[in-house]
Amino acid sequence: MIQVTTATLQFDHWQQTLARSITDPAELLERLQLPDSLLPAARKASELFGLKVPHTYLDRIRPADPADPLLRQVLPLGAELEKTAGYSHDPVGDHAASLQPGLLQKYPGRALLLATGACGIHCRYCFRRHFDYVASNPAKQDWQPVIASLAGDSSIHEVILSGGDPLSLTDTKLLRLIDMLEGIKHIKRLRIHTRLPVVLPERITSALCDGLASSHLQTVVVLHINHANEIDAAVADVCQKLQHTGSWLLNQSVLLAGVNDSVAALTELSERLGDCDIHPYYLHQLDRVLGAAHFAVPDEVARQLVAKLRDSLPGYLVPKLVREHAGEFSKTPL
Ligand SMILES: *Cc1c(COP(=O)(O)O)cnc(C)c1O
Ligand code: SF4
Numbered sequence: 001m002i003q004v005t006t007a008t009l010q011f012d013h014w015q016q017t018l019a020r021s022i023t024d025p026a027e028l029l030e031r032l033q034l035p036d037s038l039l040p041a042a043r044k045a046s047e048l049f050g051l052k053v054p055h056t057y058l059d060r061i062r063p064a065d066p067a068d069p070l071l072r073q074v075l076p077l078g079a080e081l082e083k084t085a086g087y088s089h090d091p092v093g094d095h096a097a098s099l100q101p102g103l104l105q106k107y108p109g110r111a112l113l114l115a116t117g118a119c120g121i122h123c124r125y126c127f128r129r130h131f132d133y134v135a136s137n138p139a140k141q142d143w144q145p146v147i148a149s150l151a152g153d154s155s156i157h158e159v160i161l162s163g164g165d166p167l168s169l170t171d172t173k174l175l176r177l178i179d180m181l182e183g184i185k186h187i188k189r190l191r192i193h194t195r196l197p198v199v200l201p202e203r204i205t206s207a208l209c210d211g212l213a214s215s216h217l218q219t220v221v222v223l224h225i226n227h228a229n230e231i232d233a234a235v236a237d238v239c240q241k242l243q244h245t246g247s248w249l250l251n252q253s254v255l256l257a258g259v260n261d262s263v264a265a266l267t268e269l270s271e272r273l274g275d276c277d278i279h280p281y282y283l284h285q286l287d288r289v290l291g292a293a294h295f296a297v298p299d300e301v302a303r304q305l306v307a308k309l310r311d312s313l314p315g316y317l318v319p320k321l322v323r324e325h326a327g328e329f330s331k332t333p334l
Pocket of ligand 1: 111112
């Protein structure tokens with residue numbers, strides 16, 4: 001008889017949900033009762049960067065509302081085909097900062113590992129929408145070259161797992177990677193940049209939580225939430241679970257026109273994050289990636305929005321407004 005453990009069941013479950021994600025623009029429009037007139041542009045734009053929305057996220061989108069702030073983050077639009085001056089394939093200089101396939105270092109003390117190219121959702125504004133993950137995949141060789149470089153550089157105290165979304169890796173792969181990082185004496189902190197707890201809460205398995213809780217590294221989970229409507233009861237619940245592992249929970253958002261570029265939306269987001277024990281960390285000005293110009297908010301408007309937040313929220317619920325410039329040693333405060 002085959003033994004099925006709880007761990008395998010959970011594992012299968014989130015992977016199956018992810019595999020059943022909507023990738024066909026026609027299906028997205030139909031499910032959300034949106035007009036067919038959106039289809040030709042959605043098809044064209046999704047040829048450049050595919051559509052991907054799991055049902056767990058779709059359920060939070062209001063039907064029949066083309067302006068829904070969650071829909072706007074995932075619906076491919078004709079505007080993505082426009083070439084805008086100042087917008088490029090690699091706006092933040094990832095290519096120049098690459099130490100070797102899958103490993104980037106821009107800032108002192110911290111190295112960023114592109115653990116996988118896969119994501120739980122495709123965000124239309126993503127600055128890595130053109131990134132060549134196939135050429136940069138370090139998992140292929142069981143992380144060996146990356147682990148060897150990290151072990152050889154004692155100035156690195158923090159490893160940031162990024163991607164793609166590092167939680168798209170299976171627990172087995174991820175925990176093995178964490179295990180290898182724990183073997184490097186000078187590494188103190190492990191940071192995970194992820195959107196999966198929000199997009200697909202069931203991804204937060206007990207195996208993952210146990211792994212984080214038992215790690216001797218200080219673990220920091222940086223979520224990516226842009227709108228209060230993204231935080232439903234299931235999301236709040238897994239944030240509690242992550243909190244109980246002893247990890248710090250932070251959030252970064254991207255300021256996006258038509259999604260969260262209002263005082264009301266940003267205030268509600270911060271309040272909701274606070275309710276869930278998540279600290280707002282960064283509010284990013286959009287990286288100028290080709291195809292995302294329609295999401296841009298002018299710096300002046302961004303500054304005014306954050307000034308208004310400061311007037312009405314406790315200081316710890318006001319995120320830092322920053323922009324990333326290629327070649328600088330930190331994100332730049334605005
Ligand atoms: C943003 C980023 C970091 C982390 O910066 P913090 O300011 O510490 O959050 C590290 N490495 C790279 C390549 C980054 O883009
Ligand atoms: S989850 Fe993150 S890396 Fe993936 S598409 Fe969205 S913004 Fe980009």
